[in-house]
Amino acid sequence: MxxxxxxxxxxxxxxxxxxxxxxxxxxxxxxxxxxxxxxxxxxxxxxxxxxxxxxxxxxxxxxxxxxxxxxxxxxxVALVFQQADDQLFCPTLGEDVAFGARNLGLSEQEVALRVANALHACGLTGLEGRPVYQLSGGEKRRACIAGALVMQxxxxxxxxxxxxxxxxxxxxxxxxxxxxxxxxxxxxxxxxxxxxxxxxxxxxxxxxxxxxxxxxxxxxxxxxxxxxxxxxxxxxxxxxxxxxxxxxxxxx
Ligand SMILES: Nc1ncnc2c1ncn2[C@@H]1O[C@H](COP(=O)(O)OP(=O)(O)O)[C@@H](O)[C@H]1O
Ligand SMILES: [Mg+2]
Known part of the structure; x- marks a missing residue:
């Protein structure tokens, strides 16, 4: 299709x-x-x-x-930018990944569930509170993908x-x-x-x-x-x- x-x-x-x-x-x-x-x-x-x-x-x-x-x-449609730093803009990884889901007007419960799933899929569980500037290059790239995945x-x-x-x-x-x-x-x-x-x-x-x-x-x-x-x-x-x-x- x-x-x-x-x-x-x-x-x-x-x-x-x-x-x-x-x-x-x-x-x-x-x-x-x-x-x-x-x-x-x-x-x-x-x-x-x-x-x-x-x-x-x-x-x-x-x-x-x-x-x-x-x-x-x-x-x-989710665009994952070439430069991770152009995409990540919230203070922490968790907030950044949640941004797209919050934008959809979902309940906080649904946002939390989607964020947890996206972080898990991208191997970032446990790093929610980490400032984005402290992530490695590979983690930043996966953070951008997680931020896309929350919008399903x-x-x-x-x-x-x-x-x-x-x-x-x-x-x-x-x-x-x-x-x-x-x-x-x-x-x-x-x-x-x-x-x-x-x-x-x-x-x-x-x-x-x-x-x-x-x-x-x-x-x-x-x-x-x-x-x-x-x-x-x-x-x-x-x-x-x-x-x-x-x-x-x-x-x-
Ligand atoms: N933000 C922009 N503003 C103006 N021109 C742009 C912008 N981004 C790309 N271009 C122009 O569009 C053309 C194609 O570039 P681009 O789409 O970035 O190619 P690629 O991603 O294949 O390197 C280039 O001539 C580039 O200068
Ligand atoms: Mg390009």
Whole structure:
């Protein structure tokens, strides 16, 4: 069943020419789709449009068959910002995660239940009282996701979720996202992450969709990737198995 449908969408920031043109794609409920492309290709602008922050200059965005209107607040769509510090603004983690749920006008009892569930899902239980500036990079990223989950969205827009995370935090994030059943659009330069999490990928360049298809086919297409400033990820690069044999590490 279609959750999100964009048809011939054009987008521009105030006082600028279009940064996205003729963007058409749809997303099924529960599907995870990667969005890759060079810096400035329009990934963040696309997410701001779907989140209702930026109005399309042309075309339509429909969510569950309903036409999105400018400035409309949609709890069904949750944007997780690229910079965690742009998103977290309350004094403590608990208050920050509660913010979205309180905004929905829920009872304090329901807010508390949703906050506890979101913190638990993101492995942050027990840190409720911690000032947000005292969280690590990985905790901040998961705090942003928890703040999105409290609204029980059906679509998560994750903007560069693994940026600046160390390997352990990145792995924890991948496991967290892999276990969630919400539909997701994941904008990332981390092509291995996209490969692990998304069966489908969209390539954006200069504000247009250049490819949309199965992740392994698209990211494995060396000519396509090179044409859009990308490289085939290591795990899709053909290896000469005889020469690429990794030696077993021995303990000293
Ligand atoms: N807040 C903003 N105000 C004005 N222009 C912006 C803003 N954010 C992005 N842009 C412009 O939109 C274009 C696409 O950028 P962006 O959507 O951030 O791409 P990406 O996320 O793929 O790096 C760029 O030319 C950028 O300068
Ligand atoms: Mg961006």
């Amino acid at each position: 279609t959750l999100l449908a964009l048809s011939r969408v054009a987008v521009g920031w105030p006082g600028q020419e279009s940064v996205l043109s003729d963007v058409t794609f749809s997303l099924a409920r529960g599907a995870r789709v990667g969005v890759v492309g060079p810096n400035g290709s329009g990934k963040t602008s696309l997410f701001h449009t779907i989140a209702g922050i930026l109005a399309p200059q042309d075309g339509t965005v429909c969510l569950s068959g309903q036409l999105l209107r400018k400035g409309q607040f949609l709890p069904e 969205p059906s679509l998560l827009l994750l903007d560069e979720p693994s940026a600046a995370l160390d390997l352990r935090s990145r792995r924890r994030l991948i496991n967290l996202l892999a276990g969630m059943d919400q539909a997701m659009l994941i904008a990332s330069h981390d092509l291995e992450l996209v490969l692990e999490l998304c069966a489908r990928v969209i390539v954006l360049d200069e504000g247009r969709i250049c490819a949309d298809g199965p992740t392994r086919d698209v990211l494995g297409d060396a000519a396509l990737m090179a044409a859009h400033g990308q490289e085939v990820p290591h795990s899709l690069t053909p290896h000469d198995t005889a020469r690429h044999k990794h030696r077993q590490q021995t303990r000293r």
